[in-house]
Amino acid sequence: MNPVATPAAPHAPHTSHLEPGEGQPGTVREHHDHHELGFFRKWIFSVDHKVIGLQFLFSGLVFLALGGMMAMAIRYQLAWPWRPMPGLAWMFPATGGAITPEFYTMLFTMHGTIMIFFVMIPLLTGAFGNFLIPLMIGAPDMAFPKLNMFGYWTMIPAFFFMILGFFVEGGHAAGGWTSYPPLSTIEAAAPGSLSGQTCWLMGLTWVGVSSMMGAVNYVTTIVKMRAPGLTMMRLPLSIWGLMITSLLQLFALPVLTAASIMQLLDRVLNTGFFTPTNLLVNNLTPDSFAYGSEAAAAGGQPLLWQHLFWFYSHPAVYILVLPAMGFTSDILAIHARKPIFGYKPMVYSMSAIAGLGFIVWGHHMFTSGMNPALGMTFMVSTVMIALPSAIKVFNWLGTLWGGRIHLRTPMLFACAFVSMFIIGGLSGIWMAATPVDIYIHDTYIVVAHFHYVVFAGSLFAIFAAIYHWFPKMFGRLMNETVGKIHFVGSFIFTNMTFYMMHQLGVAGLMRRTADPYAYDVYAHLQPINEFITISAFCMFAWQIFFVLNFFHSMFWGKRVGRNPWKAASLEWDAPSPPGHGNFDHQLEVYRGAYEFGSPEVEEDYIPQTRKI
Amino acid sequence: MNISPAAIPAYDPAVDAPRPHHPIYDYDSGPPVNRGKFAIWLFLATEIMFFTGLIGTYIVLRMGSATWPDPADRLAVDITALNTFFLICSSATMVKGVERAMLGDNGGLIKWLALTVLIGSIFVGIQAYEYTELIKDGNLPNVDIFWSTFYAMTGFHGIHVAVGVIWNLCILIAAIFRKIPQEKYMKVELAGLYWHFVDLVWVLLFTIVYLM
Amino acid sequence: MRYLFTLLLFLVPALGVWTFVEADRWQLWFPQNVSSFGGEIDRLFNIIMYMVAFTFIVTEVCLAWFVFKYSAKNETKGAFTHGSHKLEMVWTAIPAVALLFIAFIQMRTWADIKFEGNFPKDGEYTREKPIAEVWASQFDWRIRYPGDDGVLGTVDDLERSWEFVVPVDTKIVFNLRTRDVIHSFFVPEFRLKQDALPGHTIPMWFEAKKEGIYDLICAELCGWGHYKMSGRVTVVSKEEFAKRMSEIKAEWFSNGKELGE
């Protein structure tokens, strides 16, 4: 039954106290494990990494729609402040549907939270991390399939708390996704600081636990379960991206967990980690703003939260982009039929981004009242982090140079990622410059910046990845024509939506203001905001092409085989879709994943598994 | 050779259909440590960062406060010192237990593990006693920042010890009813790694919170 | 198809640069600058802008051009290369130097604005003798002047809500404080922004070069009313300033009894 002979790797002497295949590099464990699973075992309580990946994919897309709707409401308010919002009359009968400032605050808080913690991270690491890692390294599953299942299950309480928050008194959290205390810790400070904020913190903690389980699993799997011959330097860059992301999660996330638990304690046990002395909120002293009649401790430091939060959340923004960079690298090389330009520099620059990512968090705090001398050092580290990003861009261009580019939908989105990431990366340099950031901090330049890197960047890379790996997921192609229509509209409307935000920022427009035109300096910006809002509506509506294409192709797309793109990496050796255990023959790897256009063979690619 | 964009090969059952009844190929690419052990080390790295967050908070808050009470005035340092000693002993008994398991001596494992569980429970018990006494005197976490940090740090550590006790207890029960064969000794070792970590953190916390 | 996609990618730098060039005309550029260090900040912004624009145009045009030129039109193989060590060195070294240059030229201005050692020392107002204390709270601004004795925190302190009156052409040093949550003191025309931190007193300075009324904006989310937490900074001539101060004083002490001061 074994089509390929057991690899030539040297068999280590068998030690009695180890399970076969455990702790012994070079051992192959073979076992037959075939049984039909019922619906629940197969789709709900699955331990199969592919199914768990799809679970993350679908819940991520559902939350994407939810977060997107919130974004539309935000845009509506910014274009036409306090005008009744169509369809919201039931929620605000008094005003006929015009939202309240409290509601607006909640909207952008939850938009940010959902998009980052419930859409991008689950899609990039949860969905693609799960789906791709075992397939691309030639493993039958994750190292710990049950842990993997729990990783998704711990998202369920997170979903629960995040949804519950919308229905509690005072509405959901309203302290921004950054949740700065004392606004977020003191009940009297904002309506959303009632139980909504507690739900928010609970939800976040659960997401953290889930990510942590995932990260342990991913790193172990990548290090311990690569197919014979697949050295680290032969891994596809997607895997490198996911692995470095997981390391970031492992080392940065626990700090946020600790911080959010402390914030939770500040709220429910009235501890004083982030509550300074002599505070008077809503004309209430600390004795009275705590829960019940208990006094709250004081003597804490609000700035401490910012340090802890950004110590995680700066690495987190790279968590949002490193996997996307990996996918883009793979997709560019495959569809340009050319080896990735500078594989090693790509790996090193990703590692450098991750390493530097731990020492730049202060660039979010230049105007926070932090010691200005620290600001200086954070500026230097921050400009240096632009360097590996620049190297990656140049290498992507180098990959395209001289290629034979096939402009299929995944490739289009991948090229768009490069184009958009350039914009987002470059605007980062302004903000890294401390004196300039005094002016542009918390203006729309920041909003433009992170939407270019996260939305136009990472989300486009996710689209690229969905179009690219869809055949592996479902054994069918997504429709090319509809895909191209989806791309063109998304690309145009995305830029129309976000580009002018740079100019709004230069004009001084602050983010998180419900009605900017209350200020004279902003009054003339309303038409631009109206333009942006209409573009955003178009962009949102345009996604219908994606939704229809996705579901239609799932069932009726063109049936394709194992390797529709003629790609070289291992996942394309498995059947589409792969069955239980992924591979139906023993793999052995002889080269890297990017041998396109090699003169050695007649075809224009050499699969990683081919021996010459 | 056809590399034109249109050339996506159609589904060909001869090549593309999954081959039935194949075995599962599970390859170990090294390094020569057990997967579980590797994962536990990663997990402990996250735990280190977690406690770094807590301890860092403590240091920042303490540095930032004009005054800080002398822990000796507020806490029963001597009892806790004894408790610390217990916990260190339990690390030693755990080492013994792992050693027995490695040799396949189930009886020895049961003995040492039971001792570890016992000492661990005593530790948690004494901590619980300490908490009740403190709370009886009105020293709640909301009184001041000293108590806030004290409860957060020792409380999270206490939870970790409790988890460790339960983990060890599960292994103990398995050892009693099903025996833990020599080749499964890794089960014990993983719990041991965690236990030593918890122990080590305590030594650090005790020094920082009670002695400094 | 190839033409369409190339065009799209090419439009990014083309329209991108165009909007920046035209922005001034649509009033989408910096508001006027009236502070002594604002010009420096604008200049640094512009230096970065030219360097960024250069990189932006070069990379985006290359991208569009490569997509156009190398779109598969024939059945041959592409160039087979795994990279070039030399190129790699070049495009690591040049940006590294450029980025360090950018970081380096910021330092002076940053230190001038923020470092307490560089605060005005010999003027009328200094770190020890600030013109006023600006208090932020949900959702308004209160300005507390030291009164006749020139010392803050004494009974003759004057308070004025909403409006911060300062003399022109004078180095103003003031303290920023908050009573409740974090707020941020932002005056676009001064290019000045600083968060007010609960439990801290943060000293700030600026020098306004032109009389006028400027919006004071809260730039850090501080609750539902954040958007309407406006104030104003009124810059007046020195003579006018003395007059305004006595007005403020008269107003304050006539209200004083009712306020229970």
Ligand code: HEM
């Ligand atoms: C080229 C390298 C980059 C540099 C130099 C850079 C620099 C900065 C700086 C200085 C800020 C703070 C701005 C302020 O608040 O005043 C910022 C904000 C932000 N950046 Fe970046 N960035 C870079 C890349 C990225 C990437 C790749 C992502 C995400 C994928 C990202 C996501 C964000 C987000 C989400 C914020 C806003 C956080 C908030 O205040 O809500 N950045 N960036």
Ligand SMILES: [Cu+2]
């Ligand atoms: Cu950052």
Ligand SMILES: [Cu+2]
């Ligand atoms: Cu505000």
